[in-house]
Amino acid sequence: MSVRVAHISDLHVSPERPFFNANMERLFAHLRGERPDILLNTGDLGLFGERDNGDLGCALAQHRELGVECRIVPGNHDVGEHPDIAGADQVNDERLARYRRVVGPDFWVLDLPGWRLVGIDALIAGTMLSGWAEQAEGLRRAAEGRAGRSLALVLHKPLADERYDDEALSPRFSSPGARRAILDALGPHCPALVLCGHVHQYRDAAIGGSRHIWAPPASFVIGDPWQPSYGGKAVGYLDHVFHADGSHEARLRTVRGLVHNDLATLPQVYGDVTARGPGNG
Numbered sequence: 001m002s003v004r005v006a007h008i009s010d011l012h013v014s015p016e017r018p019f020f021n022a023n024m025e026r027l028f029a030h031l032r033g034e035r036p037d038i039l040l041n042t043g044d045l046g047l048f049g050e051r052d053n054g055d056l057g058c059a060l061a062q063h064r065e066l067g068v069e070c071r072i073v074p075g076n077h078d079v080g081e082h083p084d085i086a087g088a089d090q091v092n093d094e095r096l097a098r099y100r101r102v103v104g105p106d107f108w109v110l111d112l113p114g115w116r117l118v119g120i121d122a123l124i125a126g127t128m129l130s131g132w133a134e135q136a137e138g139l140r141r142a143a144e145g146r147a148g149r150s151l152a153l154v155l156h157k158p159l160a161d162e163r164y165d166d167e168a169l170s171p172r173f174s175s176p177g178a179r180r181a182i183l184d185a186l187g188p189h190c191p192a193l194v195l196c197g198h199v200h201q202y203r204d205a206a207i208g209g210s211r212h213i214w215a216p217p218a219s220f221v222i223g224d225p226w227q228p229s230y231g232g233k234a235v236g237y238l239d240h241v242f243h244a245d246g247s248h249e250a251r252l253r254t255v256r257g258l259v260h261n262d263l264a265t266l267p268q269v270y271g272d273v274t275a276r277g278p279g280n281g
């Protein structure tokens with residue numbers, strides 16, 4: 001038996017500022033036709049969902065209407081930025097409580113034939129914020145007790161760019177401290193797969209013995225030269241097939257009618273990314 005998982009990411013929707021809502025509606029119309037077994041969302045549901053507004057609810061309505069089992073991990077625009085990243089709207093216990101109340105658990109374990117998927121809230125990894133100690137223990141137990149299943153770790157930000165021992169601090173990747181906390185919890189257990197979103201690019205790379213696949217955004221890319229190219233700057237989603245023998249396939253899907261928004265041409269959304277200079281968007 002194989003399970004089809006549609007993996008979407010980075011919707012960035014809002015009822016008041018609906019720059020990317022049409023893309024979400026187009027994507028979900030497509031998914032209603034595709035009928036995946038499970039919908040996986042790697043975060044940034046809201047445009048500013050970390051603030052107290054209707055952004056998270058706006059995205060959730062579409063998920064519920066789809067009528068398939070959904071698994072979601074929060075993004076920095078859902079619970080706030082990791083405390084290691086200065087200057088941004090940071091995660092706090094109030095934002096975490098709101099996310100958990102509106103969206104649901106920010107840690108989960110999903111068993112499929114041959115596979116165990118574990119979703120974590122990497123925006124609090126390695127912090128004293130509410131829930132991380134339990135998540136680290138939950139991840140450790142889930143990895144240890146998976147009884148021969150292949151392990152997939154699901155989080156919002158890529159665990160690393162190219163190396164786990166990279167000490168550079170960048171808002172694009174899990175901070176060195178967050179990465180260490182996650183790897184410590186995994187201990188000797190190496191995930192076959194690490195699935196994420198956040199950079200708004202598609203990438204498929206091998207790091208530390210795991211295959212790391214970044215989902216493309218549903219909302220926008222940041223065009224050249226404003227953001228470096230790590231992979232492909234595409235708008236779409238991923239189709240995963242998880243097989244009972246522990247193997248897996250993934251492919252990038254594009255959707256007719258999705259608008260290829262470029263944040264560099266939309267300063268009214270998050271400010272003028274071109275003002276930060278090439279490579280800094």
Ligand SMILES: [Fe+2]
Nearest residue numbers: 010044198200
């Ligand atoms: Fe995003």
Ligand SMILES: [Fe+2]
Nearest residue numbers: 044075076198
């Ligand atoms: Fe993000």
